[in-house]
Amino acid sequence: MKKSFIPFFVLTGIVILALVYPGVPGMAVTEGLVTGDMAWMLVASALVFIMTPGLAYFYGGMIDNKNIIATMLQSFIAMGVISILWVVFGFSLAFGESMGGFVGNPATFFMFNGVMDGNPWSLAPTIPLAMFAFFQLKFAIITPALISGTFSERIKFESYILFICLFCIFIYAPLAHMTWHPDGFLFKLGVLDFAGGTVVHMSAGLAALAASIYLKGDKGSDPHAPANVPFILLGTGLLWFGWFGFNGGSALSAGTLAMSAFATTNTASAAAGLSWVLFDVLQGKKPSAIGYCIGAVVGLVAITPACGFVTIPSSIAIGFIAALVSNLVVAWKNKSNVLHDTLDVFPCHGVGGMMGMLLTGIFANTAVNAANTTGNGLAFGETKLFFLHLLALAIVGVFAFVGSFILLKVTDMISPLKVSDEEYKIGLDLSQHGENV
Numbered sequence: 001m002k003k004s005f006i007p008f009f010v011l012t013g014i015v016i017l018a019l020v021y022p023g024v025p026g027m028a029v030t031e032g033l034v035t036g037d038m039a040w041m042l043v044a045s046a047l048v049f050i051m052t053p054g055l056a057y058f059y060g061g062m063i064d065n066k067n068i069i070a071t072m073l074q075s076f077i078a079m080g081v082i083s084i085l086w087v088v089f090g091f092s093l094a095f096g097e098s099m100g101g102f103v104g105n106p107a108t109f110f111m112f113n114g115v116m117d118g119n120p121w122s123l124a125p126t127i128p129l130a131m132f133a134f135f136q137l138k139f140a141i142i143t144p145a146l147i148s149g150t151f152s153e154r155i156k157f158e159s160y161i162l163f164i165c166l167f168c169i170f171i172y173a174p175l176a177h178m179t180w181h182p183d184g185f186l187f188k189l190g191v192l193d194f195a196g197g198t199v200v201h202m203s204a205g206l207a208a209l210a211a212s213i214y215l216k217g218d219k220g221s222d223p224h225a226p227a228n229v230p231f232i233l234l235g236t237g238l239l240w241f242g243w244f245g246f247n248g249g250s251a252l253s254a255g256t257l258a259m260s261a262f263a264t265t266n267t268a269s270a271a272a273g274l275s276w277v278l279f280d281v282l283q284g285k286k287p288s289a290i291g292y293c294i295g296a297v298v299g300l301v302a303i304t305p306a307c308g309f310v311t312i313p314s315s316i317a318i319g320f321i322a323a324l325v326s327n328l329v330v331a332w333k334n335k336s337n338v339l340h341d342t343l344d345v346f347p348c349h350g351v352g353g354m355m356g357m358l359l360t361g362i363f364a365n366t367a368v369n370a371a372n373t374t375g376n377g378l379a380f381g382e383t384k385l386f387f388l389h390l391l392a393l394a395i396v397g398v399f400a401f402v403g404s405f406i407l408l409k410v411t412d413m414i415s416p417l418k419v420s421d422e423e424y425k426i427g428l429d430l431s432q433h434g435e436n437v
Contacts, residue, residue, distance in 0.1 A: 112130075116129075214409070294348060
């Protein structure tokens, strides 16, 4: 049987499952639900969803002309693949009954069983569980899509699909469970991750680091001019716009905490974009649109774990510092040629996410969020949270990097990752999809 037939038969099997488990229509449970919170979460879910097409434009503009479609499709296909996986058992792995604090029971919400009954999630009592599930789906979609920037120009399409499925099952879902489930290991330790510094950005960034090492070689390291800078600007705008739902929606209600997260998100991104450009100018470079866009995105990454725990002035410092560090790492990567990370996913998302976690441990303020029972950050004279985040950074870093490296090897054994020299030469748009711009 040809390997290309396998995804078709897998999808056919899921369709049969859907016929066997058609689900039960949701009950009209309204007690305790707040329509204002529900309305905001519907909007926030849509905002997070638009981030993935935004990412497609962001990455697509940075790549060369012969790989634009392939690069953008890697984001769009994640919207389809992860959506189905999430309904079958992905959500259950992330938020089902806890199995030792590390992963959820895949049978708890298998085929969304019990999700549509109208009952709320334990930590979001004013919205239905289904609304929480679909909000979280958007996070699960964009995380593997972020990794695609490392793969650009050099990975087979079917191998990419297999890898993101394995990544969602074995890396993303366990991290989401450990961090956001009330019985999760990191949650019970007191680790603060408001909207995905560890779950989304560190996991994607460390997977990118693993991929850049595993796929090391000449492919993907050829210098080229960005195909379309306006695409990068458009993608940045969509990402910034959608991030208000990403972070503000993580309050899970339409209240003052959502507004605080909204405000810190915008401020950190603004500070980071300016920080990146000004630092470039200090080094004798011209202020570039690409530099500002990358800096702004790094600021969004860094503020993600902190946005619901820090003040607006602190968000300025977080954006400014994170952009400087990521800028330096990008410069080191380009000079040393050690990492073959095509679109700098690790220096921006991995390092940005790690800086965000550390800076949360420095600037977190219990006055901002009453749910923060771990304590204040290092800036307020308390050390517990900072050292706890150092520990979490080490745990998540090892788990995401080693786990992703193993999954890359497994994927490569099942379906070779790298395109051939000829496919690379003509570009993935034609070799993988038979299309061109």
